[in-house]
Amino acid sequence: MIENVVIIGAGxxxxxxxxxxxxxxxxxxxxxxxxxxxxxxxxEKVNASFTNDLSQLLPEADLYVIAVxxxxxxxxxxxxxxNENQLIVHTAGSVPMNILxxxxxxxxxxxxxxxxxxxRKVDFSDIPxxxxxxxxxxxxxxxxxxxxxxxxxxxxxSDERKTLHLAxxxxxxxxxxxxxxxxxxxxxxxxxxxxxxxxxxxxxxxIENIHPLEAQTGPAKRNDKAxxxxxxxxxxxxxxYQKIYSFVTESIFQVHQK
Amino acid sequence: MIENVVIIGAGxxxxxxxxxxxxxxxxxxxxxxxxxxxxxxxxEKVNASFTNDLSQLLPEADLYVIAVxxxxxxxxxxxxxxNENQLIVHTAGSVPMNILxxxxxxxxxxxxxxxxxxxRKVDFSDIPxxxxxxxxxxxxxxxxxxxxxxxxxxxxxSDERKTLHLAxxxxxxxxxxxxxxxxxxxxxxxxxxxxxxxxxxxxxxxIENIHPLEAQTGPAKRNDKAxxxxxxxxxxxxxxYQKIYSFVTESIFQVHQK
Numbered sequence: 001m002i003e004n005v006v007i008i009g010a011g012x013x014x015x016x017x018x019x020x021x022x023x024x025x026x027x028x029x030x031x032x033x034x035x036x037x038x039x040x041x042x043x044e045k046v047n048a049s050f051t052n053d054l055s056q057l058l059p060e061a062d063l064y065v066i067a068v069x070x071x072x073x074x075x076x077x078x079x080x081x082x083n084e085n086q087l088i089v090h091t092a093g094s095v096p097m098n099i100l101x102x103x104x105x106x107x108x109x110x111x112x113x114x115x116x117x118x119x120r121k122v123d124f125s126d127i128p129x130x131x132x133x134x135x136x137x138x139x140x141x142x143x144x145x146x147x148x149x150x151x152x153x154x155x156x157x158s159d160e161r162k163t164l165h166l167a168x169x170x171x172x173x174x175x176x177x178x179x180x181x182x183x184x185x186x187x188x189x190x191x192x193x194x195x196x197x198x199x200x201x202x203x204x205x206x207i208e209n210i211h212p213l214e215a216q217t218g219p220a221k222r223n224d225k226a227x228x229x230x231x232x233x234x235x236x237x238x239x240x241y242q243k244i245y246s247f248v249t250e251s252i253f254q255v256h257q258k
Numbered sequence: 259m260i261e262n263v264v265i266i267g268a269g270x271x272x273x274x275x276x277x278x279x280x281x282x283x284x285x286x287x288x289x290x291x292x293x294x295x296x297x298x299x300x301x302e303k304v305n306a307s308f309t310n311d312l313s314q315l316l317p318e319a320d321l322y323v324i325a326v327x328x329x330x331x332x333x334x335x336x337x338x339x340x341n342e343n344q345l346i347v348h349t350a351g352s353v354p355m356n357i358l359x360x361x362x363x364x365x366x367x368x369x370x371x372x373x374x375x376x377x378r379k380v381d382f383s384d385i386p387x388x389x390x391x392x393x394x395x396x397x398x399x400x401x402x403x404x405x406x407x408x409x410x411x412x413x414x415x416s417d418e419r420k421t422l423h424l425a426x427x428x429x430x431x432x433x434x435x436x437x438x439x440x441x442x443x444x445x446x447x448x449x450x451x452x453x454x455x456x457x458x459x460x461x462x463x464x465i466e467n468i469h470p471l472e473a474q475t476g477p478a479k480r481n482d483k484a485x486x487x488x489x490x491x492x493x494x495x496x497x498x499y500q501k502i503y504s505f506v507t508e509s510i511f512q513v514h515q516k
Contacts, residue, residue: 012475069480070482070484070485094485094488094489113453113454113456113457114456114457115457115460115461115464115475117464117468117473117475119468120464122460126456126459127456128453128456152453154453156449159447160447160449162488163443163444163446163449163492164444164449164453166443166489167439167440167441167443167444167449168454168457169476169503170436170439170440170443171436171440171454171457171461172457172458172461172475172476173474173475173476173477173478173479173510174506174510175433175436175437175458175461176461176465176470176473176474176475177470177474177478177506177513178428178429178436179429179433179465179470179473180469180470180471180474180513181425182426182428182429182470183425183470183471185421185424185428186421186422186425188421189421191414191418191421191422191425193469195371195386195388195422196371196422196425196426197465197466198371198372198384198385198386199371199372199373199429200430200433200462200465201384201462201466202372202373203373203429203430203434203462204458204461204462204463205462206373206375206378206434207434207437207455207458208459209378210375210377210378211441211451212434212435212437212438212441213438213441215437216431216435216438217270217375217430217431218427218430218431219427219431220431220435224328224329226328227328227352231424231427234420234421235424240508240512243505244502244505244506244509245427245428247498247501247502247505248432248435248502251435251439251498251499251502252431252432252435254498255435255438
C-alpha cells in the first residue's frame with residue numbers, strides 16, 4: 001500500500017495532486033523543486049520537508065512522483081540516486097512509460113487528465129486518473145492510490161495516453177485559446193467578456209448528454225456564405241484569426257456535409 | 259406592456275424563447291412556421307394557435323417575434339400584412355435592426371445570446387438578452403419583457419451585436435467543433451469520450467474567474483516543439499486537422515510570446 005510519497009516538482013499539477021493526496025490521508029514526505037522557493041511554498045501547504053537537491057531525496061518513500069514539465073523528466077531521472085526497487089511514476093500525457101526503464105525496477109505512470117492551475121483548487125474525485133505500470137503489483141498499488149483520490153481510474157497504455165493527450169489539446173488548450181480570441185474580439189469594441197460566459201457554460205454543458213456532432217450549430221454548419229463573408233471581413237485586421245476562422249469553418253462544413 | 263406575442267418561427271430559438279415567455283406568464287397567441295407540422299408541435303407546447311400562412315397572422319398582438327433563420331427574415335417581412343404600428347422584432351445576432359425599416363413604424367431586436375436546441379431546455383434567467391429599438395418607448399417595452407425572463411438585459415446596437423455574434427462563433431461553434439474533433443480522435447482508438455468530459459467542464463469553469471489568457475496551458479504556449487511535432491505526426495491521416503492544429507498552435511504561441 002502506498003501511504004507516503006515524495007513529490008518531484010512544485011508546479012500546477014504537483015500542487016493540486018499533493019493537496020488531493022494529503023486530503024485523503026496520504027502523507028507527502030518531501031517536495032523537490034529546482035527552485036527552493038517553489039519547493040518551500042508547496043511543502044508548507046502539505047506539511048512536508050523540501051529540497052532543491054535531487055541527491056537529498058528521502059530514501060524511503062512508498063512512491064516517487066515525477067511531476068515536472070515533460071522536457072525536464074530525463075534530467076530528473078539522470079540525477080536521481082534512489083534504491084533501484086523504489087516505485088517511480090511520471091504524470092505526463094505524452095511521455096511513454098519506458099522513459100523510466102533502466103532507472104528503477106518498478107515504474108509506471110499516474111496521469112490525471114485535467115488542466116491545473118496553482119491557484120484554482122480542483123475536485124480530484126471527478127478527474128480520470130490514467131495508470132500504467134511495468135509490474136502487476138505496482139499497477140495494483142497505483143490503482144488503489146488512484147481510487148483514494150478519484151472515482152475514475154483507468155488502465156491506459158502509453159500509446160492510448162498519447163491519443164488522450166492529443167484530444168485534450170484540442171478540447172482544452174485550443175478551446176481556451178478560442179475563449180481568449182472571443183474576449184479579444186469583444187475588448188476591441190469595449191464589450192464585456194461576461195456576456196459570453198453563459199454561452200461558454202452552455203456549450204460545455206450541452207455535450208454532457210448530446211454528442212458534439214449533434215450539438216453543432218452556426219453559419220459553418222449551415223454553409224451560410226453571407227454571414228461567413230461578413231465575419232471574415234470583420235477580421236480583416238487580424239489575418240491569423242481570419243485564417244483560423246476559414247479553416248475551422250471549412251472543417252465544420254466538411255464534417256457536416258457527409 | 260407586452261402581455262402577448264406571436265412567434266414567427268418554430269426552430270430551436272423560437273421554441274426555447276416561447277417556453278420561457280409562457281413560463282413567465284406572457285401569452286403566446288400564435289405560432290407561425292413554414293412547416294405546419296413544426297408550427298403545430300410548438301403551438302401545442304405553449305397552448306397557442308398555429309398557422310403556416312403569414313397572411314393569417316392574428317392582427318392584434320403586443321409583439322411579433324421573428325425567430326427564423328437569418329436568410330429567411332427578408333422573405334417573412336415581405337409577406338407580412340400587419341398594421342404598420344405593430345411592434346416587430348427579430349432575434350438574429352448578425353442582422354442589422356434596419357432590415358425591419360419600412361415594414362413597420364415600431365421595430366427592434368431581441369437577441370438572446372445563447373445556443374439553443376429544441377430538446378434541451380435552457381435556463382433563460384442566465385442568458386444575456388441584447389435589445390435595440392427604433393423608438394425609446396419600444397426599447398422600454400422590450401427591456402421590461404427581457405427582464406421578465408432574464409437577469410441580464412443589455413442595450414446593444416447592431417454593430418456591437420455583430421461583434422458579439424462573431425465572438426460567439428469562436429466560443430461556441432468552433433469550440434463545439436473541437437469537442438467533436440476530440441471525440442473523433444478518441445474514437446479511432448476506441449477510447450471513451452467520457453474521459454474528456456471533466457477536462458471540458460473544468461476548461462469552461464476556469465474562465466469564470468481567470469481570464470483565458472492566464473488560463474492558457476499546453477505545448478503551444480510553452481513552444482514545446484517535440485510534442486507539437488509528435489501531435490502533428492499523429493494527425494497525418496487527417497490533413498485538415500493537422501492544418502488546424504498548426505494554425506491554432508502558431509496563434510497561441512504568437513499571443514503568449516508578446
